[in-house]
Amino acid sequence: MAPETPFPQPPGRLIEVLHQRQQQHGHLSRTTLAMVAQELRLPPAHVYGVASFYHLFRLTPPTPHRCGICFGTACLLRGAAALAAAQAQRLGVRLDDPAGDGLWSLETVSCLGACGLAPVLVMDGVPRRAEAP
Amino acid sequence: MRDGETAPVQLRLCDASGCRAAGAGALAAALGAALEGGGGQGPRPRLKPVGCLRLCSHGPLLALDHGGASALYGGLTAEQVPTLLAIACNHPGGHDGDRDPRRRALEAHRLDSHHPFFALQHPLVLETCGLVDPTDLDDALAHGAYRQLQRLLATATPAQVRAEVRRSGLRGRGGAGYPTGLKWDTVALQPPAPRLVVANGDEGDPGAFMDRSVLEGDPHRLLEGLAIAAYAVGARHGYIYVRAEYPLAIERLLRAVVQAMERGLLGQADPATGFAFVPELRVGAGAYVCGEETALLASIAGGRGIPRQRPPFPAQAGLAGCPTLINNIETLAALPALLRMGGEAYAAIGPAACPGTKVFSVSGSVVRTGLVEVPMGISLRTVVQTMAGGVPGGIGADGGIKAVQTGGPSGGCLPAALLDTPIDYEGLRALGSSLGSGGLVVLDHSCAMPELARHFMAFCAGESCGKCIPCRAGTVQLADLLERLMQRRATAADLDLIEQLAAVVQRTSLCGLGQTAPNPLVSTLRHFRHEYSERLLPDEPWLS
Numbered sequence: 001m002a003p004e005t006p007f008p009q010p011p012g013r014l015i016e017v018l019h020q021r022q023q024q025h026g027h028l029s030r031t032t033l034a035m036v037a038q039e040l041r042l043p044p045a046h047v048y049g050v051a052s053f054y055h056l057f058r059l060t061p062p063t064p065h066r067c068g069i070c071f072g073t074a075c076l077l078r079g080a081a082a083l084a085a086a087q088a089q090r091l092g093v094r095l096d097d098p099a100g101d102g103l104w105s106l107e108t109v110s111c112l113g114a115c116g117l118a119p120v121l122v123m124d125g126v127p128r129r130a131e132a133p
Numbered sequence: 134m135r136d137g138e139t140a141p142v143q144l145r146l147c148d149a150s151g152c153r154a155a156g157a158g159a160l161a162a163a164l165g166a167a168l169e170g171g172g173g174q175g176p177r178p179r180l181k182p183v184g185c186l187r188l189c190s191h192g193p194l195l196a197l198d199h200g201g202a203s204a205l206y207g208g209l210t211a212e213q214v215p216t217l218l219a220i221a222c223n224h225p226g227g228h229d230g231d232r233d234p235r236r237r238a239l240e241a242h243r244l245d246s247h248h249p250f251f252a253l254q255h256p257l258v259l260e261t262c263g264l265v266d267p268t269d270l271d272d273a274l275a276h277g278a279y280r281q282l283q284r285l286l287a288t289a290t291p292a293q294v295r296a297e298v299r300r301s302g303l304r305g306r307g308g309a310g311y312p313t314g315l316k317w318d319t320v321a322l323q324p325p326a327p328r329l330v331v332a333n334g335d336e337g338d339p340g341a342f343m344d345r346s347v348l349e350g351d352p353h354r355l356l357e358g359l360a361i362a363a364y365a366v367g368a369r370h371g372y373i374y375v376r377a378e379y380p381l382a383i384e385r386l387l388r389a390v391v392q393a394m395e396r397g398l399l400g401q402a403d404p405a406t407g408f409a410f411v412p413e414l415r416v417g418a419g420a421y422v423c424g425e426e427t428a429l430l431a432s433i434a435g436g437r438g439i440p441r442q443r444p445p446f447p448a449q450a451g452l453a454g455c456p457t458l459i460n461n462i463e464t465l466a467a468l469p470a471l472l473r474m475g476g477e478a479y480a481a482i483g484p485a486a487c488p489g490t491k492v493f494s495v496s497g498s499v500v501r502t503g504l505v506e507v508p509m510g511i512s513l514r515t516v517v518q519t520m521a522g523g524v525p526g527g528i529g530a531d532g533g534i535k536a537v538q539t540g541g542p543s544g545g546c547l548p549a550a551l552l553d554t555p556i557d558y559e560g561l562r563a564l565g566s567s568l569g570s571g572g573l574v575v576l577d578h579s580c581a582m583p584e585l586a587r588h589f590m591a592f593c594a595g596e597s598c599g600k601c602i603p604c605r606a607g608t609v610q611l612a613d614l615l616e617r618l619m620q621r622r623a624t625a626a627d628l629d630l631i632e633q634l635a636a637v638v639q640r641t642s643l644c645g646l647g648q649t650a651p652n653p654l655v656s657t658l659r660h661f662r663h664e665y666s667e668r669l670l671p672d673e674p675w676l677s
């Protein structure tokens with residue numbers, strides 16, 4: 001235990017480690033999770049349990065490009081569903097199918113807090129204002 | 134700053150993630166290039182990235198400070214940069230200026246800073262948001278950052294700080310409205326043991342962006358507030374939990390922590406009191422329930438964000454069993470201004486039972502969307518109609534507004550007839566809604582209430598952690614029943630079932646997520662029941 005830590009058990013760093021690995025590999029494969037479990041001396045079931053609990057951890061490889069549609073309240077009211085349908089048709093993929101067409105996938109994302117600009121879409125991680133279809 | 138003669142000409146460009154999504158990046162690049170290139174005579178204006186300038190719908194926003202006055206522009210593009218710089222370098226509003234068509238075009242982008250949207254604001258939490266460069270510690274210090282922390286360390290005991298906060302009547306801005314001073318006393322008065330403080334920046338309510346704006350626009354204010362809270366309850370270590378969906382907020386906060394530690398404002402023992410405080414950042418991973426305080430602690434500890442039964446409350450036994458103070462970002466960011474003005478003066482703002490100012494994020498069907506900070510107790514109508522302008526093209530006394538959704542998935546909808554309701558915790562709760570964290574989403578007449586209720590119920594079903602049955606199974610059943618109703622396949626008996634099940638989920642769920650998940654449904658049933666009944670099948674089953 002580090003001497004400057006003022007409380008009995010330093011909180012675990014599992015979530016941070018999972019974030020790092022996902023950033024490196026794009027997703028958290030079974031092998032990655034097994035390695036994390038070994039490194040942190042945690043039961044593999046615990047590591048898998050945490051990784052599968054949080055929406056932002058991906059257990060399958062992402063497509064090279066991704067389009068997100070915000071389904072927060074303001075975006076919903078300003079046509080997020082129609083926007084999603086239009087994007088699905090344009091890209092030829094189904095909404096929330098992580099495999100997409102191998103190049104692009106389309107996913108719903110939770111509120112980004114850019115409600116003032118609704119509806120908002122996220123192209124490869126960059127949020128921007130979309131014209132309501 | 135007020136000194137008109139020596140005040141520098143500066144361009145404050147909103148560099149918050151809202152305006153970035155509206156194209157602030159391209160505008161910043163064009164301004165940067167033009168200023169690099171030089172040309173023109175006289176002193177060159179300074180380009181300063183700042184936090185939220187409030188009126189998100191008109192972004193990207195840019196404020197031109199010139200000769201002690203300030204002009205705000207909205208929706209500028211790179212093509213308008215030369216004209217803007219011409220105004221910035223000379224004097225605004227000369228007679229030639231009015232005849233120049235490019236200047237006239239630019240003037241069309243100028244926003245009226247006397248409009249109620251700006252004029253009715255009472256910035257305390259946001260007093261320097263939009264003025265300071267959130268990446269520059271010296272600028273923050275020049276605007277007064279850390280001054281209250283240093284004053285209190287030099288002149289007040291922790292008990293005196295707590296007494297001042299109690300006197301202010303400040304209540305937690307995270308949604309429940311629990312008296313902040315009381316919570317601090319609970320933590321401080323636990324038996325001797327290490328204590329911890331946690332800033333809750335999970336901000337999961339869809340439609341809420343107050344905490345994001347504080348973190349992106351003025352991170353040192355949050356750090357100062359957190360350090361004051363730590364001093365007041367006797368903690369030396371703290372966590373700031375920010376949702377992963379806010380990358381810019383995380384980046385700015387991380388930089389601010391490093392700056393404050395390097396400068397010795399945090400992390401080093403205060404010579405007089407020996408107080409040293411070390412904050413640490415934790416990033417979420419996309420789970421709404423992690424905003425709930427016991428789930429938050431589980432997540433900080435590296436586990437699944439699963440709530441636990443209270444008591445013991447985190448104030449008694451939190452992280453690693455230590456007494457842990459959990460406050461919302463806005464609660465903490467209110468402290469520097471509150472302690473500067475004193476508890477009594479703060480308590481004089483707004484209603485006695487619920488004093489102070491509150492930041493609201495206004496979105497949905499309104500002309501002006503964005504961030505407002507107003508005294509508590511102001512009417513909903515003032516905010517969504519007078520300030521935000523009501524529904525675009527809306528007619529009638531209520532400006533085309535059908536209802537206002539407050540409090541996100543745990544809140545409810547208030548019909549236009551109740552727009553004159555003053556905003557406070559108890560008032561909204563009595564009407565079946567809740568203030569929540571401060572998201573106000575305006576609904577127009579095209580919005581079907583059962584559909585909105587179904588959307589929120591599906592949201593809660595997706596975010597339920599699965600620990601307790603009423604929430605795990607009840608939200609799914611309710612979402613299914615509402616789906617059936619939307620498809621006009623539900624009967625009056627189904628509607629009865631919906632109401633009974635909603636009551637069970639409210640009363641028997643383990644944590645706030647399940648206890649409040651039926652609120653949007655129950656509140657729309659209360660105020661818009663006909664929208665449900667008109668979608669029902671006739672009762673005779675053989676007809677269906």
Ligand SMILES: Cc1cc2nc3c(=O)[nH]c(=O)nc-3n(C[C@H](O)[C@H](O)[C@H](O)COP(=O)(O)O)c2cc1C
Nearest residue numbers: 305306307333335336337424425426460461464645
């Ligand atoms: C499902 C759920 C989600 C919550 N989300 C948040 C949140 O995002 N931010 C927050 O500050 N409080 C949230 N809360 C409230 C916290 O549990 C807690 O009351 C609050 O952080 C205390 O801070 P305050 O006293 O300063 O308001 C949530 C509660 C529930 C039940």
